[in-house]
Amino acid sequence: MAAHDEFDDFFGDDNDAPVVDTRADGRLLRIPLGRLAPNGVNPRTDFGTEAELIDLGKSLRRRQIQACPAVSRSAYLKLWPDHAKQIGDVDYVLVTGERRYRGATAASNPALNCVVDDGLAKDRKTFMEAVVSENVDRQNFNPVEEAYAVQALVAEFGSNRAVAQHFERVDGWVTQRILLTHLAPEVQDLVRKKTMPLEAARSLGKLARDNEWDATKQLAWWQDEQKQRTAASAERSAAKKAAKKAPAPTPPAGEAAAGSDQPGADPFYGRKTDQADSAPGNPAPTERELPAGAAQESAPVVPGQATPAEMAEERQPKPFPYQDGVAAAWHLIDTMPTGEFDKMLDLLNKHSERRAVPA
Secondary structure (H helix, E strand, C coil): CCCCCHHHHHHCCCCCCCCCCCCCCCEEEEEEHHHEECCCCCCCCCCCCHHHHHHHHHHHHHCCCCCEEEEEHHHHHHHCHHHHHHHCCCCEEECCCHHHHHHHHHCCCCEEEEEECHHHHCCHHHHHHHHHHHHHHCCCCCHHHHHHHHHHHHHHHCCHHHHHHHCCCCHHHHHHHHHHHHCCHHHHHHHHCCCCCHHHHHHHHHHHHHHCCCHHHHHHHHHHHHHHHHHHHHHHHHHHHHHHHCCCCCCCCCCCCCCCCCCCECCCCCCECCCHHHCCCCCCCCHHHCCCCCCCCCCCCCCCCCCHHHHHHHHCCCCCCCCCHHHHHHHHHHHCCHHHHHHHHHHHHHCCCCCCCCC
């Protein structure tokens, strides 16, 4: 045993804590698949293809690193007595690990390592929290499965707020996910396949909930939404092409390019400007560099053509439009990579308690 000193007491070192035998509460058993059944309340429906399950089963045959939590048949049926026929004549019921169970079955494996702990079946709330939390925390659910998982937790915990507090999330995190349960099955398939973005799906879910829209109205809304998005995208692309084709204004003599950390680039819109005057070895002349006695002439004003002052203003970097939510959103939608955009949306949802959609 390692030496013990006063620092251990001060910092709460647990090296000297006794090892506790927990077999009475959590027994590690190798259970034949014929004596084991998945539970009937798992929100997960996507377990992968048959080939993927066989590969998983072969991997489990070589080595099963993570045991599956399970409860006894009698403990499970105390919570859901009407599931007796569904689980069949087995001795144990899985809490989580149904994909491992299906993989082992597909690969004709004889058994699975399980930790049997009837404490997980103390009540339905405890059991459902155990079923859902692992998949939610590790993001193993697709968005639709997660929606139904959170909805099941609300049914057991009693309110959106109780679930949010349990998982240390804001109330809006719960509400935003449950909105997907109001989508028609055909629309939910679009979400699963990532054909419909999550932000659009949640907007549609709220509309479907508030207006009791059926599948036809929901799909019609999505078709119209796609047309609007396509038109907006085409308009932005056309504007970008026009900006690239337009000749960059030549700065008048004596004027330096203004205010960008990266010469020749507009930091907000990303448009390139003429870099000839700022190229190495060809510095733009300033008033101090003019020959003595030479006066700097003002460029003549031509009707319909921007003045030097207007062109200088155009070259100024555009600030991010913090006060214009629509402009900011379109800028991010247009420029941010999809993966980063989804991360941003998820972070905004987690911090939207004050702006959360009413439950």
